[in-house]
Amino acid sequence: AVSSSGRRIDPGEPLPIPETLDDLISDRIAGLPAETREALLVAALAAAPTIEVVGAALPDDPWERLRPALEAEAIEIDREQIRFTHPLLASATEGRADLGQRRDMHRRLAAVVSEPEERARHLALAAGAPDEAVASAIEQGAARAVARGAPDVAAALEESAARLTPPQHADDGRRRILLAADHHLHAGALERAQGLLEELVADAPAGALRAKALARHTRNRFLQTGGPALAIGDLETALAEASKDTALQSVIERALAWTHQHAGDLASAQQHARAAVELAEQVDDDPALAGAIATHAFMKFVAGRGLDVELIERAVRLEPEPPPEVARPGWIYGLLLEWSGEHERARSLLERVLRESQQRGDELELPFSMNHLAKLALRAGDVARAKAIAAEVLEHTLQMRLEEEQTYALATVSLVEAHCGNAKAARELTEQGLALAERVGIEPPRFELLAVVGFLDLSLGQAEAAHRVLGPLVQALAAAGVGEPAVFRVEPDEIEALITLGRLEQARAALDRLVAHARAVPSRWIAAVVARSGGMLEAAHGDTRRAVATLEDAREK
Numbered sequence: 131a132v133s134s135s136g137r138r139i140d141p142g143e144p145l146p147i148p149e150t151l152d153d154l155i156s157d158r159i160a161g162l163p164a165e166t167r168e169a170l171l172v173a174a175l176a177a178a179p180t181i182e183v184v185g186a187a188l189p190d191d192p193w194e195r196l197r198p199a200l201e202a203e204a205i206e207i208d209r210e211q212i213r214f215t216h217p218l219l220a221s222a223t224e225g226r227a228d229l230g231q232r233r234d235m236h237r238r239l240a241a242v243v244s245e246p247e248e249r250a251r252h253l254a255l256a257a258g259a260p261d262e263a264v265a266s267a268i269e270q271g272a273a274r275a276v277a278r279g280a281p282d283v284a285a286a287l288e289e290s291a292a293r294l295t296p297p298q299h300a301d302d303g304r305r306r307i308l309l310a311a312d313h314h315l316h317a318g319a320l321e322r323a324q325g326l327l328e329e330l331v332a333d334a335p336a337g338a339l340r341a342k343a344l345a346r347h348t349r350n351r352f353l354q355t356g357g358p359a360l361a362i363g364d365l366e367t368a369l370a371e372a373s374k375d376t377a378l379q380s381v382i383e384r385a386l387a388w389t390h391q392h393a394g395d396l397a398s399a400q401q402h403a404r405a406a407v408e409l410a411e412q413v414d415d416d417p418a419l420a421g422a423i424a425t426h427a428f429m430k431f432v433a434g435r436g437l438d439v440e441l442i443e444r445a446v447r448l449e450p451e452p453p454p455e456v457a458r459p460g461w462i463y464g465l466l467l468e469w470s471g472e473h474e475r476a477r478s479l480l481e482r483v484l485r486e487s488q489q490r491g492d493e494l495e496l497p498f499s500m501n502h503l504a505k506l507a508l509r510a511g512d513v514a515r516a517k518a519i520a521a522e523v524l525e526h527t528l529q530m531r532l533e534e535e536q537t538y539a540l541a542t543v544s545l546v547e548a549h550c551g552n553a554k555a556a557r558e559l560t561e562q563g564l565a566l567a568e569r570v571g572i573e574p575p576r577f578e579l580l581a582v583v584g585f586l587d588l589s590l591g592q593a594e595a596a597h598r599v600l601g602p603l604v605q606a607l608a609a610a611g612v613g614e615p616a617v618f619r620v621e622p623d624e625i626e627a628l629i630t631l632g633r634l635e636q637a638r639a640a641l642d643r644l645v646a647h648a649r650a651v652p653s654r655w656i657a658a659v660v661a662r663s664g665g666m667l668e669a670a671h672g673d674t675r676r677a678v679a680t681l682e683d684a685r686e687k
Contacts, residue, residue: 159222162198167223169195171235173205174223175255177248179212186242187235233258247271247283254290262302265294269306276313279491285313285322304334308343315350318493318530324350338378341371345382353494356534356570358393365389380409380418384425388457392534394573396433396611403429420448424459428466434613436651437470451486458483461498468502469616471654477506497523497535504542513549520546537567537575541582548586556586577607581620588623593630600624604640615647615656622659629670637667658684 159167172187173179173196185192196212199205206213214220224232233256240252250271253264272287288310295303307330314323327347334340348364351357365386372378383406391399406422424445427438445459460483467476480499487495500523508516520543527536540563547556560579567576580603587596603620615621621644628637641663648656661684669677 158204159219159226162202165195166198170199170223171227173212174220175235176239181210183242187238247274250287254287257294260294260296262296262299265291268294279489281313281491282317285310285317288313301339304330304339311346316492316494320350320354320530336371338372338375341368342378344368345385349385352389353532353534356572358389358571361389362386376409377413377415377418380406380422383409384422387425387429391429392572392574394610396429400429400433416448417450420445420459424462428462431466432612432614432617434647434651437466442466465502468506473506473509477503493530497526497532497539501538501542504546508546508549517546517550533566533570534572537563537570537572538578540566541575541578544579544582548582548589553586553590573610577603577618581618585623588627593627596623596627597631600627615644616653622663625663626666629666634667634670641667
């Protein structure tokens with residue numbers, strides 16, 4: 131926390147009271163007997179102060195200790211629950227106690243509370259010197275905080291555990307810093323996470339732990355600012371340092387797959403995805419195997435090899451709880467179902483993933499599911515819901531400074547605005563998104579944004595402008611290795627633009643490519659767009675009766 135003057139307030143330090151109130155409130159506390167002030171300090175430091183807690187922490191009758199405070203109306207007692215009549219009275223009680231008194235009282239409370247997380251907090255605030263037993267107990271409290279969906283609390287406790295780790299247990303201290311960084315990341319405190327990881331990379335000797343820290347640091351930096359080239363170099367360094375840890379190598383290979391995919395190099399992405407699976411199969415590590423298999427299924431699909439249901443469902447079965455990575459198998463399966471045209475199944479799965487993220491307090495995961503739920507709402511015709519979700523996703527990525535995911539959010543918001551007929555807003559959003567995608571150097575959202583530009587031009591009757599965008603985009607997708615037209619959905623709009631321009635032979639060639647893909651990799655989506663494009667082309671050739679029949683067929687798909 132930070133005071134109004136900008137000074138950092140360390141954990142366990144009482145909140146400062148404005149000078150205008152300090153004298154008045156302090157006098158009210160100072161006038162009470164010493165044994166009463168001692169009991170009030172217990173109440174101020176305890177998470178859930180009760181008569182029983184005061185009695186367990188201090189000798190003598192707790193009621194007699196607290197009676198003067200009751201009579202002075204400094205506290206209220208309801209069914210043995212103690213509550214200060216004003217929050218500043220609790221702050222004043224803490225502020226009047228020196229560091230030694232507060233530590234002693236935290237020590238007493240740690241000995242009497244039963245809840246592991248609260249005990250960990252008191253142990254952390256009572257400790258004055260490193261102690262491995264204390265650090266271990268605090269770490270157990272952090273695990274409890276994670277289990278109840280409080281990654282921010284877990285992060286603070288893990289930092290305390292690391293601080294209290296003795297020098298002879300340096301590896302445990304570094305491991306705890308790494309856990310703290312992970313918890314900060316999922317709580318949305320990306321800058322704090324990145325600061326811890328930078329210190330860890332600089333401090334740790336070469337080896338598996340430093341490799342893990344470097345991979346995390348690279349992933350987090352990529353989420354914030356993109357930059358595939360720099361990320362690939364750092365991940366390759368991490369991979370070399372992880373040479374004795376096969377499971378970690380699999381995780382790093384998976385990260386390399388995603389980074390190459392974002393750089394627009396799907397061939398390399400597939401190679402690293404396959405390597406991740408091969409490594410994970412060598413060790414008994416379900417989380418690593420789940421992530422590797424899901425990544426492999428994703429890359430296969432985008433390359434145009436279809437939805438491997440057996441593969442992705444195996445990944446989902448192996449997915450641990452809580453999942454250790456952002457690109458979790460359940461989320462990936464939701465995307466593949468969406469792109470395959472299985473919209474209801476995709477929505478159901480992504481909503482479940484979103485609920486689980488919310489229950490864990492995982493701020494980082496939220497926009498990944500919500501962005502695709504906005505698209506699914508749009509495709510279901512619920513434009514109002516799509517607009518609300520898309521706006522929330524964009525705001526979330528802006529607040530968390532997730533520039534990589536912000537590019538995707540801008541593509542979705544602009545697509546929704548285009549469907550709403552807000553051409554000016556859609557133009558401004560695509561321009562903003564394209565500039566950001568160019569700056570951070572990632573290709574998939576740039577492809578999405580260009581597809582929106584082409585769709586908007588086409589919707590406004592500007593077929594030539596649409597073709598100038600969509601024609602090169604089709605070629606760029608092919609060059610990047612994207613073989614699944616459902617991912618960016620460019621080809622149907624390009625075929626329509628070509629038909630509108632009277633370039634029927636080019637339209638037929640583009641449609642033939644879609645038909646060939648539909649035969650090789652059938653899906654509900656491609657069946658519908660092939661029929662629609664075919665009907666439009668038949669109408670352009672003057673065969674209106676056949677065109678109507680084909681378009682009616684498309685409507686039923």
